[in-house]
Amino acid sequence: MPLTLENIQQKFRECGLKSTPQRTAIYQALVQSTAHPTAEDLFAQVSPTYPMLSLNTVYYTLSVLRTAGLVLEVNIGHDRARFDANLSPHHHVICQGCQNILDVMDPRLNRLASPSGLPDDFEISSYQVAFRGYCGACRKSKISMTTSPSGKRPVSS
Amino acid sequence: MPLTLENIQQKFRECGLKSTPQRTAIYQALVQSTAHPTAEDLFAQVSPTYPMLSLNTVYYTLSVLRTAGLVLEVNIGHDRARFDANLSPHHHVICQGCQNILDVMDPRLNRLASPSGLPDDFEISSYQVAFRGYCGACRKSKISMTTSPSGKRPVSS
DNA sequence: TTGCTACATAGGAATCATTCCTAAACAGGA
């Protein structure tokens, strides 16, 4: 099933969500992306089509979609919140240079045994593996960046 | 080796760090804790002994210790930064009720194979597994908390 | 022991992502 407008609107109806142009555009932009964008990324992408769009609405919409279970908040580190409409179980790798986040679909990671050594009454409901490293582009430019501890984004897809 | 003052001061010297009362107290508080405290947690703990201590100094000290490799920033989610002086490789579980973070020392988790499906030029340098769930105390009180999406901390320490 | 100097501290202001507040617009059902 491709992501036609009717498809999105039906998904909203199934979740009991009103279907508005802004909400549809924000969700569609997120579904089409594999970059795990921030609220501001989505705002920048949808804004040209809806010049009246408020960043506030993006935040509100994302919280609604998250509550409905259509969107996941994928935060690696404690910087800006990043979002993911890919609901299939998977993990992530973040480039410490450009901060780009890639999906890691390796099915072995979805079978990790419950960890030992926890209190008996602690109940694990989920887990996420966050890999860190450097992408090819950032590895090449890493030599010249001895000063700043956190690099800028050279390539952002 | 217990954590005497001389021990801490020697460790600072080995890293080329000046040894000040504030710095020593902050690091000592972090070493003694297993709670992965925030900067403000540490400020609250050290403040009574050093009433002139600035929260700013806590942030600066933590960044210095992190750069020196004596302290790790353990951020699960993108909320406040939390710190860890436990340098042995391990992972974490966070209670979604009280936000307490526990260490997960299961050695199996330190042997995960490099994930498949990544671009060839991506170089993984580390990874961290973050488990989520509910501790015993929060499970018991979860029934009465249908309204607030993120609960308060019932037990902290 | 004394003096120098680079680093550390404290306090205030600035930053910035996110949330709160509120009035107007509107989607969806009656």
Place this chain on the structure above:
DNA sequence: TCCTGTTTAGGAATGATTCCTATGTAGCAA
């Protein structure tokens, strides 16, 4: 078509973290 509860936009508020800067001081050398 009308009503009502939701959604939106915009402005203000919040709060963690960083920036700026003057003063203090640890560690080294004379």
